Structure formats: structure tokens, C-alpha cells
Amino acid sequence: MDKETLDAWIASATNKLDQCYRTDSGMFVLGKVLYFAPEDPDGSWPGQVIRDVLEERRNPHIEEGFYFQVLNSRGVTSRGLDEGGKQEEELAEKYRGIAESFADDWPRVARLFREISRTYKLDARREEADAERHRRGLPR
Structure with missing residues (x-):
């Protein structure tokens, strides 16, 4: 998992979601998607890139999507x-x-x-x- 690529993808998605006034619901879905990212080579899950995204973005909608995906999984x-x-x-x-x-x-x-x-x-x-x-x- 490459952090720069993921950050660019999130920025692009955010921009498109902003344009159609769907940012919050889109960020919720993005949080659900992050659940499926691979674990780190040492077996830790979620991987460091995902942990960094969750930590740095501080977006409650992303966190909520991730939370519900964990429960629903x-x-x-x-x-x-x-x-x-x-x-x-x-x-x-x-x-x-x-x-x-x-x-x-x-x-x-x-x-x-x-x-x-x-x-x-x-x-x-x-x-x-x-x-x-x-x-x-x-x-x-």
C-alpha cells in the first residue's frame, strides 16, 4: 500500500464528491473501503498507511464507515x-x-x-x- 497514491486518490475522490455535494456520504463509503486494505507484512491490521490516513485526516465520516464495516464484516x-x-x-x-x-x-x-x-x-x-x-x- 502506497501512502502517496492513496492520498492522491482520496484527494481526487474528495474533490469529485465536493462538486456533487456528497462529501460526507462519500467519506463514509471511503471508510468502509479502507477496511479491505491489506495488512502490513508483519501481520498488523489495519496497515500503517491506513492507520496514518485515519489519524491524519481526522474525518468522523471516514472513521464511522470503517467502524461499521468492521462490525458488518x-x-x-x-x-x-x-x-x-x-x-x-x-x-x-x-x-x-x-x-x-x-x-x-x-x-x-x-x-x-x-x-x-x-x-x-x-x-x-x-x-x-x-x-x-x-x-x-x-x-x-
């Missing part, structure tokens, strides 16, 4: 009625770890991944509460 899930939120707990831990690994050099990116982790924590609590109601024979 999970796809459809299934579980037993009394399984609880184990799946979500594991994802929360995964994204918390990513946040911690980026906190020193990319604090804005770390904040984004902490928010993703928090979302999965909340989902885990909800799933656990549903499972507990099922275990007790209470209606959902």
Missing part, C-alpha cells in the same frame, strides 16, 4: 439459546488488543478500536442476559 452468526455472549467477548478482547497495540503512535485509531471493543462488550452483555432469561424459563 462479521456476517451472520448463530448460537444456542443458552450460549450467551462468548463470541462477542472474544471479539471485544481482540479489538481491545488492537487498540492497545496502536495507542502510543495512533491514538485516534486506538480510540476507534476501543469503541469497536466496547460495542462488542455491550452485545456480549445483551446476549448473556438473553441466555440467562432462557435458562430461567423467562420470556425474551
Whole structure:
């Protein structure tokens, strides 16, 4: 991934989006696209070029698009009625770890991944509460 090429592409896209008054929605889609960028050779994801773009641009629409693409990339899930939120707990831990690994050099990116982790924590609590109601024979 080449930062100069990506920056030029984003600048060109921004210019075109500005011309048709679609900047915010376009930046949201751009954030979704950034999710699909390859990882770094050392396996870190998102790659440094993407982290730099997120950090430097400070665009809430790009960040929101990236956030939702991370959540939506999970796809459809299934579980037993009394399984609880184990799946979500594991994802929360995964994204918390990513946040911690980026906190020193990319604090804005770390904040984004902490928010993703928090979302999965909340989902885990909800799933656990549903499972507990099922275990007790209470209606959902």
C-alpha cells in the first residue's frame, strides 16, 4: 500500500464528491473501503498507511464507515439459546488488543478500536442476559 497514491486518490475522490455535494456520504463509503486494505507484512491490521490516513485526516465520516464495516464484516452468526455472549467477548478482547497495540503512535485509531471493543462488550452483555432469561424459563 502506497501512502502517496492513496492520498492522491482520496484527494481526487474528495474533490469529485465536493462538486456533487456528497462529501460526507462519500467519506463514509471511503471508510468502509479502507477496511479491505491489506495488512502490513508483519501481520498488523489495519496497515500503517491506513492507520496514518485515519489519524491524519481526522474525518468522523471516514472513521464511522470503517467502524461499521468492521462490525458488518462479521456476517451472520448463530448460537444456542443458552450460549450467551462468548463470541462477542472474544471479539471485544481482540479489538481491545488492537487498540492497545496502536495507542502510543495512533491514538485516534486506538480510540476507534476501543469503541469497536466496547460495542462488542455491550452485545456480549445483551446476549448473556438473553441466555440467562432462557435458562430461567423467562420470556425474551
